Amino acid sequence: MYVAVKGGERAIDNAHRLLAHERRGDRDVPEISLAQISEQLALGVDRVMTEGSLYDRELAALAIKQARGDLIEAIFLVRAFRATLPRFGATEPLDTGAMQVRRRVSSTFKDVPGGQVLGPTFDYTHRLLDPQLAEGFVPEQPATAEAASAPMPRVTDILGRDGLIEPSPQGPIDAPVGDLTREPLSFPADRDLRLQNLARADEGFLLALGYSTQRGYGRNHPFAGEIRFGEVEVEFFAEEVGFAVPLGPIALTECQMVNQFKGSATEAPCFTRGYGLAFGQSERKTMSMALVDRSLRARELGEEVVAPAQDEEFVMSHSDNVQATGFVEHLKLPHYVDFQSELGLLRKLRQEFADTSNETQLKEAAE
Amino acid sequence: MNAPAYNFAYLDEQTKRMIRRAILKAIAIPGYQVPFASREMPMPYGWGTGGVQVTAAILGPSDVLKVIDQGSDDTTNAISIRKFFAKTAGVATTTSTADATVIQTRHRIPEASLQSGQVLVYQVPIPEPLRFLEPRETETRRMHALGEYGLMHVKLYEDIARFGHIATAYAYPVKVNARYVMDPSPTPKFDNPKMDNSPALQLFGAGREKRIYAIPPYTQVVSLDFEDHPFTRYRFDAPCALCGAEDAYLDEIVTDDQGSRMFVCSDTDYCENRQAAGHRGSESAAPHKERAHD
Numbered sequence: 001m002y003v004a005v006k007g008g009e010r011a012i013d014n015a016h017r018l019l020a021h022e023r024r025g026d027r028d029v030p031e032i033s034l035a036q037i038s039e040q041l042a043l044g045v046d047r048v049m050t051e052g053s054l055y056d057r058e059l060a061a062l063a064i065k066q067a068r069g070d071l072i073e074a075i076f077l078v079r080a081f082r083a084t085l086p087r088f089g090a091t092e093p094l095d096t097g098a099m100q101v102r103r104r105v106s107s108t109f110k111d112v113p114g115g116q117v118l119g120p121t122f123d124y125t126h127r128l129l130d131p132q133l134a135e136g137f138v139p140e141q142p143a144t145a146e147a148a149s150a151p152m153p154r155v156t157d158i159l160g161r162d163g164l165i166e167p168s169p170q171g172p173i174d175a176p177v178g179d180l181t182r183e184p185l186s187f188p189a190d191r192d193l194r195l196q197n198l199a200r201a202d203e204g205f206l207l208a209l210g211y212s213t214q215r216g217y218g219r220n221h222p223f224a225g226e227i228r229f230g231e232v233e234v235e236f237f238a239e240e241v242g243f244a245v246p247l248g249p250i251a252l253t254e255c256q257m258v259n260q261f262k263g264s265a266t267e268a269p270c271f272t273r274g275y276g277l278a279f280g281q282s283e284r285k286t287m288s289m290a291l292v293d294r295s296l297r298a299r300e301l302g303e304e305v306v307a308p309a310q311d312e313e314f315v316m317s318h319s320d321n322v323q324a325t326g327f328v329e330h331l332k333l334p335h336y337v338d339f340q341s342e343l344g345l346l347r348k349l350r351q352e353f354a355d356t357s358n359e360t361q362l363k364e365a366a367e
Numbered sequence: 368m369n370a371p372a373y374n375f376a377y378l379d380e381q382t383k384r385m386i387r388r389a390i391l392k393a394i395a396i397p398g399y400q401v402p403f404a405s406r407e408m409p410m411p412y413g414w415g416t417g418g419v420q421v422t423a424a425i426l427g428p429s430d431v432l433k434v435i436d437q438g439s440d441d442t443t444n445a446i447s448i449r450k451f452f453a454k455t456a457g458v459a460t461t462t463s464t465a466d467a468t469v470i471q472t473r474h475r476i477p478e479a480s481l482q483s484g485q486v487l488v489y490q491v492p493i494p495e496p497l498r499f500l501e502p503r504e505t506e507t508r509r510m511h512a513l514g515e516y517g518l519m520h521v522k523l524y525e526d527i528a529r530f531g532h533i534a535t536a537y538a539y540p541v542k543v544n545a546r547y548v549m550d551p552s553p554t555p556k557f558d559n560p561k562m563d564n565s566p567a568l569q570l571f572g573a574g575r576e577k578r579i580y581a582i583p584p585y586t587q588v589v590s591l592d593f594e595d596h597p598f599t600r601y602r603f604d605a606p607c608a609l610c611g612a613e614d615a616y617l618d619e620i621v622t623d624d625q626g627s628r629m630f631v632c633s634d635t636d637y638c639e640n641r642q643a644a645g646h647r648g649s650e651s652a653a654p655h656k657e658r659a660h661d
Contacts, residue, residue, distance in 0.1 A: 008443045009450075079407035084379055184402035184577040187505050313503055323575045326412025327492070333414060333444050337437045337474045337633055340619055341536035341555040344601050349530060 023068050037061040046251075046280025047071055051321065052078030053181070053200050055250050055279050072202075076322045083181070090177050092235040092244050096228065096254045096277075097154050103281075104228040106155045108258060112226075114152030119229065120281070155226035156256045156273065165258060165271040187313050194296050194312060195289075199277060201319035203285045209309040210291030218295050218307030222274065225258035229281050253278050255286035259294045264302050272301065376423040376456040382406055386424035386579070390570060393581035398543030399511070400494050405577040415448055416574030418471045418490035425486060425570070426452065426469060431459045433467035438475035438616070438633035445473070464636050474537075476558040478615045478637040481567035483584065489552045491573035494580065496540045496550040516548050519591065527596050536601065542589045543582055557600045557616045562588040607632045608650040610641035 024031070038045050038061040048060040052075045060078060067073035103119025106112050159165040171192075178193040185193065198206065213219060231249040238245045255276035263269035274294025276286030295309040308314050318324060374380065389403035408416040426432065432452050436445035440462040448471060449460050461467050464477040473490040481487060497507045500518045510516070519540060526534045533539075539556035543549045551559060552571060562569060562582060569582040582588060592598040603617045608629045615637055617630040629650055632638035 008441050009446045012443055012446060076407070076411065080409040083382075083406035083408070084373060084377070086379060086381070180404075181406070182404045184404050186402065313505065317504075322407060323412045326414060326416070327575055328413075329411060330413030330492070333473075334437050334442055335474070335553075336618055337555055337616070338537040338553050340603070340617070340633075341557070341601060343619065344603060345534060345536040349534070352531065 023066070032065060034058055034061040034065065037064050043281060044069075044071055044074075046278070046282050047203060047285070048074045048078055049280060050278040050282050050285060051075045051200055051202065052082065054078050054082045072321050072325050076325070079322050087182070089236070091247070092237055094232050094234065094252070096232055096252065097152075097157065099152070099228055099230040099232050099252070099254075100249070101152050101228055101230040103230070104152060104226065105224075106226045107224040108155060108159075108226075112155055112158065114148065114150055121283075152228075154228075154256065156258065159225070159258065159271060163270070166261070166273060168273065185316065187316075188299065189312060189316060191293075191297070191300075194316065195275065195277075195293060197316045197319055198289045198292055198296075201289070202321035202324070203282075203288065205319050205321070205324075206288035206292050207284060209295070209315060210288035212307065213291050213295050213309045218298065218305075218310040220272075220274075220291075220294050220303075221260040222257045222291055222294065223259075224287065225256040225273075227253065227255045227283055227286065229253040229283070251280050253280065253282045253286045255283070255290045257287070257290035257294055261301060272297070373455060375428075376426045376452065376458075377409070378406065378420065378423045383424045386420055389579045390421065390424065390581065393570070393579050394568070394583050396547075397582055397586050398547030398549040398580060400573075400578040400580045402577055403579050405574045408574065410447065410451070412575035413492060414444060415471070415473060415490040417572030417576075417579070418473070418488045418574075419448060419451070419572075420574055421488045421570050421572035421579060422452065422469060422471050423456075425488075426456050426458060428456070428458065430468045431461050431466055433461050433464065433470045433636075434472075435470065435475060435477070435634075435636075436473040437618070438477075439635040441635060462636050463640075464634075474553050474555075475616070475633060476554055476561045478612075478632070478634040479640075480561075481565055483566040485567040487565075487567050487569045489554075489569065489571045491550070491552045491571045491576075491578070493538075494550055494571065494573040494576050494578040496538075496548050511547060514546070516542075519548060523591060523593070527593070532596065533592070533598075539598075540591050542591060544586050545589075548591070549580060549582075549588075555601070555616060556590065556598075557602050559588070559590045559598070560600065564588070603630050605630045606648055607638060607641075608648040610638045610646045611648040612638065612641055612646070 038057045041064065044064055045057055045060045048063055048071055049055055049057065052060065052063070054060070059081065060074065063074035063077040064071065066077060101114070101117055103121060104114065104117045106116065156165055160167060178190060178196065180193050180196055185197070230251065232252050233249050234247045235244040236247050237243070257274035258271045259274055261270055261272040272294065274290035276289030276293065278285045278289070292309055292315060295307070296312050296315060298305050298310040303310070305311060386403060389401045393399065393401045405417065405420060408419055410416060410419065422432070432449065433440065434445045434449040436442040439445065452458055453460050464470065464479045467485065469486045469488060470477065471488040471490065476487065495504070495507050497510055497519060500522055501507050501510065510518070523533050526532065535556065537555045538550055538553040539559055541549050541551055541559060541562065551562060564585055564587065565582070566584050568584055571580045573579070590598040603619065605617065606613050607615055607617060609631045612632055615632045615634060618633045620629050620631060621627070622629055
C-alpha cells in the first residue's frame with residue numbers, strides 16, 4: 001500500500017526551528033549584538049547597505065545576524081524590506097566635492113590640492129594573521145591633527161579645467177532620475193540606469209568583469225584618478241518649505257577612473273571617465289564599478305563591442321546577486337512534473353534509437 | 368529601529384496599482400509580455416515571485432486561494448506561498464480546485480475544468496519562448512513585434528528531421544489569439560490543451576524577468592505544430608495507482624531500489640476527490656489520514 005508523501009508544513013516549521021537553533025550556535029557562547037556587527041564587521045555592513053540599496057546600518061546589521069553572516073542572504077533581506085517602503089522623492093544631487101574626507105588617494109598625481117590622505121586602509125598592511133586580535137587586544141588611539149581647512153577638489157575636476165578629460169555630461173537639472181526598481185529595464189539603457197544597476201550589482205561579479213577588462217577583454221587602460229571616502233550631506237527639496245532641507249550625512253566611497261580614449265572623427269583624443277559610488281567604505285566595489293561603467297560606454301564612445309564587460313545586456317541582466325542566487329537556487333525546488341515528461345520523451349527517443357539500430361542490423365544481416 | 372509594517376497582501380497599494388495596470392494591458396493584448404517593475408519579494412527570485420506579485424495585486428479579502436506546485440497542494444513551496452498569503456492577507460485558503468477563486472500554480476494546470484470567474488496564476492521562470500533560440504531581449508522583442516516566428520518553426524522542424532517528432536516535453540510553445548507565440552511556463556505539454564478557450568482568466572507572472580502576460584477567458588490557444596506532424600499530448604500510459612484515473616497526468620514514484628515504480632496523479636486534489644467518490648487504483652490505501660494543514 002502506498003500513501004502519497006504528505007506533511008510538508010510540519011517539515012518546514014521544524015526546519016526553520018532548527019535553523020534558528022543553528023543560527024544561535026553554542027548557547028554557552030555570548031550572543032553577538034547588532035552594535036558589535038555594525039562596529040566590528042563594518043565593511044560587511046557597508047556591502048549589505050550598498051547592494052541592498054538601503055542606507056541603514058542597524059537594519060543591515062540585523063540582516064547579517066539573521067543571515068548567519070551570509071552577505072547575499074542579508075542583501076536579499078534588506079532588499080525585500082526596502083521594496084515595501086514608500087517613495088517620497090529623490091534627494092538633491094550629492095556634492096562629493098564637499099565631502100568630509102576620511103581617505104583620499106589619487107594614483108595619477110604625486111600630490112594634489114588637499115594632499116593624499118591614506119586614512120583607514122588595508123593597503124600596505126602585511127597580510128600576516130595577527131594572533132593578538134584573537135582576544136582582548138586594545139589598539140592604540142589613532143594619531144590626530146588639526147583638520148585641514150583647505151578644500152579638496154576632485155582630481156577629475158582639476159583635469160577638467162584643461163579640457164584633458166571629457167566633461168561630465170550634464171543632464172537637465174530637473175530631469176527625472178531613472179529608477180530600475182520602479183520602471184522595468186529595457187535596452188539600450190541610459191547611463192543613469194546603468195550606474196544604478198552597477199551600484200546594486202554583486203561585488204564579485206563586477207570585480208571579475210573589471211578584472212577581465214584589465215586583462216584585455218575590452219581593454220580601456222584605466223588610471224585610478226581618485227578614490228575618496230567620507231561623509232557627504234544629503235539634502236532633500238521639500239515642497240512645503242520651498243528649499244532644500246539637510247537630512248544628515250551618509251558615508252560614501254567614490255571612485256573616478258581616468259581612461260584613455262583615442263578620439264574619433266568628431267572628437268579630439270582625451271581622457272574619459274568611469275564612475276563608481278557606494279555606501280560606506282567599499283573601495284573594491286567602486287573601483288570595479290568604475291571599470292565596468294567605462295566599458296559599458298563603448299557604444300556611446302563608438303568603440304567596438306567585443307567583450308562581455310562592454311555588453312550592457314549581458315552585464316545588467318546578470319549583475320544582481322539577489323536575482324541570480326534566487327534562480328540558481330530554485331533548482332532545489334521540485335521539478336518532477338517536468339522531469340517526468342522529459343523521462344517519457346527520453347524513453348521514447350531511446351526506444352526509437354534501439355528500434356532503428358535493430359532494423360539496421362537486421363538489414364545488414366539480410367544483405 | 369525602523370520596525371517593518373506591511374500592507375494587506377504584503378505589497379503597498381502603489382505597487383499593486385502598477386501591477387494591475389500591467390495585468391490589464393496583458394489582458395488587452397493576449398500573449399504579449401508586458402514589462403513591469405517587479406519588486407523584491409520576501410521569497411527568492413525563481414521561487415514564484417512573479418506569481419506572488421500577481422496574486423497579491425488581484426487578491427481581495429473575500430477571495431479563496433489555492434496554491435499548487437507540481438500539481439500538489441502539499442509540496443513545500445506551495446505550502447510556503449499559501450502560508451504567506453494566509454498571514455499577510457488573512458484570506459481563506461483551500462486545496463479544492465472547485466472552491467478556489469484564485470489558484471496560483473507552478474508547473475501544472477489542475478485536471479478539473481476551471482470555471483468562469485476563477486483566475487489561474489502561473490509562476491513563470493523564463494517568459495520568453497524564443498529565449499533559448501535567441502538570448503538577447505532586444506532581438507526577441509523585435510521578433511515578437513514583427514511576428515517573426517520562423518526561428519521557432521525551424522527549431523520544431525529540426526526536431527522532426529532528427530527525431531521524427533517534436534522533442535519538447537514541457538514549456539511547449541503556443542500561439543495565443545493567432546498573434547503572439549507564448550511560453551506556457553514549464554507545464555507538461557499534456558496541459559497545453561487546457562489553456563485553449565478556458566472560461567477562467569489565466570495570468571502569468573515572471574518576477575525576476577519582470578514580465579506579466581495573460582490569456583483572457585475564451586481565447587484561442589494553439590500548440591505549435593505542423594499539418595503532417597500534429598501536436599500530441601503525452602502522459603504515461605497507465606491508470607493512477609491510487610484512484611484509477613485514466614485521464615490524469617501521472618507522477619512516477621520509485622518505490623524501492625529494485626526498479627519498481629508506481630504511477631499516481633500529480634494533481635492531488637483531483638486524486639483525493641476521485642478516491643472520496645469511491646474510485647480505487649491498484650495500490651490505494653485508505654483515504655489519507657493527514658490532509659494539508661491549513
